[in-house]
Amino acid sequence: MARSRCIATVCLSGDLPDKLEAAAAVGFDGVEIFENDLLTFNGSPAEIRRLAADLGLSIPIFQPFRDFEAMPEPQRARNLDRAERKFDVMQALGTDLVLVCSNVQPAAIDDPARAAADLHEMAERAHRRGLRVGFEALAWGRHINRWRQAWDVVQRADHPALGLIVDSFHTLSINDDPAGIADLPGEKIFFVQLADAPRLDMDVLNWSRHFRNFPGQGQLDVAGFTRAVLDSGYAGPLSLEIFNDEFRAAPVRQTARDGLRSLILVESEARPTVAASALPPVSPCSGVEFLEFAVNEPVRGELAQFLGTLGFRLAGKHRSKAVELYRQGGVSLVLNAEPDSAAAGHFEMHGASVCAMALTVADAEATLARADALRCSTWYEPRGEGERPIPSLRAPDGSLVCLVENRPGERSFWEDDFFLIPGVDAAGPGLLSIDHVAQALTPGQMDGFVLFYRALFGMEPEGLWELPDPRGLVRSRAMVTPDRALRLPLNVSEARETATGRFVSAVAGAGVHHIAFLTEDAAATARQLAARGAPLLPIPENYYDDLEARFGLEPTRLDELKSLNLLHDQDAEGGVFTHAYTASFADRFFFEIVERRGGYRQFGAPNAGVRMAAQARYQARRQKV
Numbered sequence: 001m002a003r004s005r006c007i008a009t010v011c012l013s014g015d016l017p018d019k020l021e022a023a024a025a026v027g028f029d030g031v032e033i034f035e036n037d038l039l040t041f042n043g044s045p046a047e048i049r050r051l052a053a054d055l056g057l058s059i060p061i062f063q064p065f066r067d068f069e070a071m072p073e074p075q076r077a078r079n080l081d082r083a084e085r086k087f088d089v090m091q092a093l094g095t096d097l098v099l100v101c102s103n104v105q106p107a108a109i110d111d112p113a114r115a116a117a118d119l120h121e122m123a124e125r126a127h128r129r130g131l132r133v134g135f136e137a138l139a140w141g142r143h144i145n146r147w148r149q150a151w152d153v154v155q156r157a158d159h160p161a162l163g164l165i166v167d168s169f170h171t172l173s174i175n176d177d178p179a180g181i182a183d184l185p186g187e188k189i190f191f192v193q194l195a196d197a198p199r200l201d202m203d204v205l206n207w208s209r210h211f212r213n214f215p216g217q218g219q220l221d222v223a224g225f226t227r228a229v230l231d232s233g234y235a236g237p238l239s240l241e242i243f244n245d246e247f248r249a250a251p252v253r254q255t256a257r258d259g260l261r262s263l264i265l266v267e268s269e270a271r272p273t274v275a276a277s278a279l280p281p282v283s284p285c286s287g288v289e290f291l292e293f294a295v296n297e298p299v300r301g302e303l304a305q306f307l308g309t310l311g312f313r314l315a316g317k318h319r320s321k322a323v324e325l326y327r328q329g330g331v332s333l334v335l336n337a338e339p340d341s342a343a344a345g346h347f348e349m350h351g352a353s354v355c356a357m358a359l360t361v362a363d364a365e366a367t368l369a370r371a372d373a374l375r376c377s378t379w380y381e382p383r384g385e386g387e388r389p390i391p392s393l394r395a396p397d398g399s400l401v402c403l404v405e406n407r408p409g410e411r412s413f414w415e416d417d418f419f420l421i422p423g424v425d426a427a428g429p430g431l432l433s434i435d436h437v438a439q440a441l442t443p444g445q446m447d448g449f450v451l452f453y454r455a456l457f458g459m460e461p462e463g464l465w466e467l468p469d470p471r472g473l474v475r476s477r478a479m480v481t482p483d484r485a486l487r488l489p490l491n492v493s494e495a496r497e498t499a500t501g502r503f504v505s506a507v508a509g510a511g512v513h514h515i516a517f518l519t520e521d522a523a524a525t526a527r528q529l530a531a532r533g534a535p536l537l538p539i540p541e542n543y544y545d546d547l548e549a550r551f552g553l554e555p556t557r558l559d560e561l562k563s564l565n566l567l568h569d570q571d572a573e574g575g576v577f578t579h580a581y582t583a584s585f586a587d588r589f590f591f592e593i594v595e596r597r598g599g600y601r602q603f604g605a606p607n608a609g610v611r612m613a614a615q616a617r618y619q620a621r622r623q624k625v
């Protein structure tokens with residue numbers, strides 16, 4: 001039988017019934033009942049037991065029971081009475097296991113023998129009622145804060161109804177080594193909790209209470225931890241236990257679905273060769289095949305005109321739909337005005353915006369199988385006679401990620417689906433390919449997107465940038481494939497008036513915020529775009545004074561950058577980045593041209609503040625006229 005997958009109610013927003021319904025709806029097997037969720041629920045534990053049973057959910061554990069072991073009298077006796085009361089609750093809930101987390105009280109006695117004696121007594125009382133006790137070391141426990149110390153106490157207590165509980169966060173957050181867990185007798189591990197987190201330089205309690213996230217969303221080696229646990233022979237559930245301020249505010253089903261996806265992913269990373277946990281492999285992705293814009297007829301004309309100033313030309317018309325292809329170099333942009341299509345639905349909801357991103361993958365079927373295993377929903381657009389099916393996945397915001405296989409030498413899907421206009425690729429201002437596609441997300445969506453791109457396409461998150469917009473902070477994290485063929489910066493802002501905040505309110509949700517095109521020579525390209533009337537974003541003088549001060553650029557080069565509104569960045573290894581931005585289309589998305597020299601890998605984050613200030617000015621001026 002497959003291993004049971006569980007989630008602690010503390011991970012999810014809403015009241016206790018909301019949490020149980022969401023956990024069941026997305027496919028969890030069981031829920032850890034977090035005591036606070038029960039205390040605030042206006043109904044009996046027996047009702048929760050019934051609700052869970054009706055939903056097909058088990059309740060493997062009730063938690064936490066705090067500050068128990070090694071207390072002086074009279075607290076010791078009082079704690080044992082308190083335990084009996086909680087055993088009553090557990091029996092009403094129909095669960096047989098309670099989590100005792102290590103004592104944080106200053107009054108706790110630093111004596112493992114006393115801790116063992118107390119836990120023995122509690123386990124004996126539990127045992128008489130057919131219940132069990134699991135002991136977990138909190139990373140900030142007063143005297144017991146490592147799994148090995150908790151294990152030492154469990155061994156000393158030596159009671160069949162007492163076992164160890166391990167939690168990846170408590171071990172990995174303090175850089176403790178989980179490897180030894182593999183050598184424990186698996187049946188003495190009573191429960192396993194998994195959580196990831198971004199690496200943050202702060203006290204571990206606040207880090208744990210506010211910033212945990214699902215495995216694969218942070219920077220801890222949760223897969224390595226899980227491997228050690230499974231190597232012990234542990235056969236119980238794997239359960240998510242996340243304390244996260246954003247999760248507490250997020251739509252509950254979305255969080256639950258991300259949680260299940262993370263658990264499936266981490267199991268497969270821990271045990272890639274075990275059939276029960278293996279996933280179809282990631283199919284390599286070699287880049288963006290095309291981007292599709294949802295438009296209506298008037299917007300199509302305006303956007304086509306805008307793209308024309310960037311040197312894009314009409315390169316094809318769809319055989320059966322109101323869909324046009326615009327091309328330059330290796331860049332394909334599709335404008336979809338077909339009524340009764342996914343694009344039309346997207347346009348109704350979001351207005352002019354990117355409704356689909358098509359990725360070139362080696363094996364679309366394998367990607368679909370992986371998506372299915374990771375509980376991603378899929379979509380096939382209705383198609384005409386002889387047209388090729390393009391399978392698609394739904395990203396966490398509901399937009400489509402289409403999967404295209406392009407095998408050299410074989411007929412491309414463009415030829416199948418479009419009347420192509422020959423000779424368009426030849427001339428132009430030099431845009432070669434899509435360098436990156438940046439998305440603006442609503443607050444709380446970052447972790448879900450990171451997990452989606454990691455799980456489906458094997459992309460890894462890069463470092464977090466905090467970018468200063470004149471109206472607030474924008475946080476940015478790029479997802480990249482290992483070979484960097486696909487780069488997707490993700491931006492999020494709590495502030496409504498930042499470039500990111502304005503985007504998500506204008507478009508009513510997440511979406512593609514800008515598209516960067518690669519050129520061999522940004523100056524030559526910018527010159528041609530200016531000549532075509534492309535609305536390049538003006539950059540202030542002060543920026544160039546500072547560039548000169550920082551990098552000591554040649555005066556002729558500096559003048560060239562200044563005259564073309566080009567931005568400059570360089571890295572410590574001598575890589576150079578030259579880029580420019582357009583104003584946005586209808587206050588929505590915008591374009592960037594980029595030139596990378598000498599292995600420059602980043603996205604010019606030091607210039608983002610200048611860009612966002614220029615956009616804010618540009619927008620303010622438009623509002624005045």
Ligand SMILES: O=C(O)c1ccc(O)c(O)c1
Pocket residue numbers: 063064099101136138167193208209241
């Ligand atoms: O933050 C806490 O107090 C807490 C409680 C119970 C747990 O299992 C845990 O990992 C942390």
Ligand SMILES: [Mg+2]
Pocket residue numbers: 136167193241
């Ligand atoms: Mg825990």
